[in-house]
Amino acid sequence: MTHPHQLHATRAAGSLNTARTHLDNAVTAEANARRAEARTIAAAGAIQAWRPMPGPSGQGGHGDLVGRTAVSTLEPEFRDGRLARLTTSTTATLTWLADNLDGRSTEASFGMDPLARIQALTTRLRPSTARHLTLWLDEADTRIRDTLHLDPAGQALTGIRCPRCARRKLTAHTTGPRTTWTVTCTTTCLCTGPNCPCTMPTRVADIPHIWGPDHPLTATA
Ligand SMILES: [Zn+2]
Ligand SMILES: [Zn+2]
Incomplete structure (x- = not known):
């Protein structure tokens, strides 16, 4: 994992x-x-x-x-x-x-x-x-x-809500090979640990949310 x-x-x-x-x-x-x-x-x-x-x-x-x-x-x-x-x-x-x-x-x-x-x-x-x-x-x-003067990396995932904070502020990082794709929420949307509703397979407190290439959220990118 x-x-x-x-x-x-x-x-x-x-x-x-x-x-x-x-x-x-x-x-x-x-x-x-x-x-x-x-x-x-x-x-x-x-x-x-x-x-x-x-x-x-x-x-x-x-x-x-x-x-x-x-x-x-x-x-x-x-x-x-x-x-x-x-x-x-x-x-x-x-x-x-x-x-x-x-x-x-x-x-x-x-x-x-x-x-x-x-x-x-x-x-x-x-x-x-x-x-x-x-x-x-x-x-x-x-x-x-x-x-x-470049923008930060990533493309806005418009319309899709974060499973944790429910805001539509997700960003897709899909410039590399498919196996490296990720989706992030804002840097202030932190995981709360094993009981967090974020659906990350490994939930660890205080890490900004990020979903990997195998997660359904990344498939929407
Ligand atoms: Zn969030
Ligand atoms: Zn979480």
Whole structure:
């Protein structure tokens, strides 16, 4: 039986996966802009160098083909921007987490994205470990979404009431494979334990409600 903490880790990893895809695209755009800027600056410097030489011959002026070729083949260097640095720090955090969860980088995991390694084991973690992992993943997800002005993950499940609080505030998390789908209520709708009417298969007090891929609620997503 999947523990709700494991489901939350699965949900958080899926959400972060989507956020990182958006971040990768933004980093590409950022790099293109910075490269273009560096080229403009380099070209401006080169134009200075092409000023006509004083003297009657005028050699080395605008018609200097050697100088022009050098500028078009040498790419100016540019440093990582804010988004590239966010990618680097997020990946470092995920690598550290993955190494701790699957027992250091093994040969099998070498070259694998650290978040993919984490996603492969969320439902096998001890519930207390899954809870801590969720905190890390949610924090990384929030940092990226805040930076890029992205909405929180998930789609509103309109019209369906929460079996516990009866509000129509359910959210479906269905961007990943079917086996990772979940439905959540609000973060303040907490389970009350074994007698909670929420119909979660494993009911644990104080965990925000979450229903897994096998639950009928998820089938409505
Ligand atoms: Zn609820
Ligand atoms: Zn409950």
